[in-house]
Amino acid sequence: MFDEVRGHHVLLAPESVMVLNATGAAVLRLCQGQSTLAGIVRELSRRYDHVIVDEVRNFLTRLAARRYLEAGRD
DSSP: OEETTTTEEEEEETTEEEEEOHHHHHHHHTOOSSOOHHHHHHHHHHHOSOOOHHHHHHHHHHHHHTTSSOOOOO
16 A cells, blocks of 8 residues: 555554565555466566566565465465
8 A cells, every 4th residue: 555644655564664665565455366476577577677586575575574475375
């Protein structure tokens, strides 16, 4: 969601708020339940010049570890 007060996208969870940069928000918008890492990276590569697979993987892994999203198989 976009937080008007902070002027950034945020990810809300019980007792926590994670402020996202534009790229992080773009990655999360691509997480549709059936999305694969490869599919997310492919779509990001269409939008951005330099997409590093390991950075996307690490970002999603950190979110899954905090239970912001459920990790799937890729």
